Amino acid sequence: MSRLFRKLVAAGFLAASSGLAPVAHAQPGAPNFGDDASRWAKDNECDDPRFEGEGMSPGLSLDDDIGHDATDCRAAWRGGNLALASVDDADIPDFGDDASDWAKDDECDDPRFEGPAMTRTKLLDQDIGHDATDCGAAWDDGRLQLIGDWEGDAPDFGDDASDWSNDNECDDPRFDGKGMTTTDLKQEDIRHDATDCSAAWDAGTIKLR
Ligand SMILES: [Ca+2]
Ligand SMILES: [Ca+2]
Ligand SMILES: [Ca+2]
Structure with missing residues (x-):
């Protein structure tokens, strides 16, 4: 996948449902954001009531908007400003x-x-x-x-949205080992250094903390 394509997806310019989406969208932990059919799409606030968090629109979110504010909600999700709303206690x-x-x-x-x-x-x-x-x-x-929230033997590596992706060092702070970067780890890189971390995982040079 080209760097440009990844950037466009990360910025929300390309629909991740195109089939060329980053790995994140095939993961059990990542929600299906749907499309941009809501009248409140692309206003930089998530209007899908399945979610909660700082990235949500302060207004009332309607069930009609479920799955129809993909660009906004995906951006908020990737920024760590959105979580799935708790269904029950x-x-x-x-x-x-x-x-x-x-x-x-x-x-x-x-x-x-x-x-x-x-x-x-x-x-x-x-x-x-x-x-x-x-x-x-x-x-x-x-x-x-x-x-x-992954299934199977391998963790959920996510996508390559980190600034430190593709530098041959794993920068995802969930891991440790000699395949890790020696620079400071940042929470914001969790699940966003997929290529480096999955390669290190396959090579046996990182493990979960
Ligand atoms: Ca919106
Ligand atoms: Ca890296
Ligand atoms: Ca504390």
Whole structure:
């Protein structure tokens, strides 16, 4: 796939349903954004009521717009500003308590999650289930999701939308190993360095943290 094509898709200029879409759209974790038939399409706000988060239109979203605001919603999703709206309480994880040293610092430090609300510091297994206030608030804002929504043996590598894609180093912070970049890892690169990370995965030089 050409770099230009990837850029156009990432910018929302090409419909990802064209069959030439990045890997992201074949993943079980990525929603089907549909088309741009809504009258509220391409106004830079997601109007599809299946979603929630900062990328949503502040106005009332109508069921008629489900699957018809693809460009806006996809852009917000890729920017980490959108999550699938919770259907019921059973979908909400157990956040646990606030026993972590990093509780109540307005960043989620529980390594079960990923998203723009995550801390930039190193994640520790001992914080699992012990940063409830921070992670619960971020979840409610749609700025957090559970890691691990892939099926089968290989993780969901996503697409190549990262600035650090195709540099032969994996820049997705969900991984570690000698196939990783030595520069700082950024949450925003999660699922956006697919070519590099899948190659490193196949070579056995990275594993999930
Ligand atoms: Ca819209
Ligand atoms: Ca915290
Ligand atoms: Ca890379």
